Amino acid sequence: MSILSDIWDGVRTTLVGLKITVPYIWKKPVTGMYPHERLDLPERVRNRLYVNMDDCIGCDQCSRACPVNCITIETAKAVDGDSPGVTSNGKKKALWVTRFDIDIAKCCYCGLCTFPCPTECIKMTDVFEFAEQERNNLIYNYITLTPEEVQEKVAMEKAGDAAVLARKTAAKGGAPAPAAAPAAAAPAPAAAAPASAGQKLHVPPGTDPEKAAKIAELQARMAAAAAKRQAESAASKPAAAVVAEAAPEAAAAPVQAAPAAASAEDDPGKEARIAAWKEKIAALKRERGES
Helix, strand or coil, X not given: CHHHHHHHHHHHHHHHHHHHHHHHHHCCCCCCCCCCCXXXXXXXXXXXXXXXXXXXXXXXXXXXXXXXXXXXXEEEECCCCCCCCECCCCCECCEEEEEEEEECCCCCCCCCCCCCCCCCCEEECCCCCCCCCCHHHHEEECCCCCHHHHHHHHHHHHHHHHHHHHHHHHHCCCCCHHHHHHHHHCCHHHHHHHHCCCCCCCCCCCCCHHHHHHHHHHHHHHHHHHHHHHHHHHHHCCHHHHHHHHHHHHHHHHXXXXXXXXXXXXXXXXXXXXXXXXXXXXXXXXXXXXC
């Protein structure tokens, strides 16, 4: 009986399956002959992104909203007399968009980048046929500027920032910008470097004159601060401590005293102080020889 029941179960389940599939033998095929026949896509379908650069203001909202970081935006501030124009709704642009890349290979088609855009310049389209053989071909560059124009806008931004910084420095009481340029034209920063106490600021060749003048000013301040610290430390030390520090170098005292004596013409009191220090050093040597 078990064999007969197994046979019946096999026949019955086969008939159940055929009951569903056999009627399709007499029906017309429903397969679409793509790409010759295309179906109408839904109205709000999400496929490849599109950016209208005429309305883009470079706010970077879409890039920050992207969960997979597939959008890269770089901007340059517009300077006076070089305006990027206005958007379609009349909003004035303040930034040049020097880079707007979308790596569509990373895109997950979530549409989150389209919602925060204040000018609605980025949107998702119904274009889904963009297969490529190379992955790099899926990085779309949407900017309308040429590489030469991009370099020009970046250079103008840097020049404008330098001018603003110079005005702020002059307003705070620093050296005025017109007077700083001639000082930087000559190798003045390199001459000011030896005045510091072992700290030198390197000025690369071709440095902007205003920046070189600021480096020279900073070098002078460092030298003044170092001299002040040395004077304060010498005044705060007891005489015995200073003599003890100078005693091990007594043999080199004549060599060290020569530059000091040479500079005594600038300060008449230096010669008397040098003579006093020599006497103290000699007394200390005598005491050590007696002991």
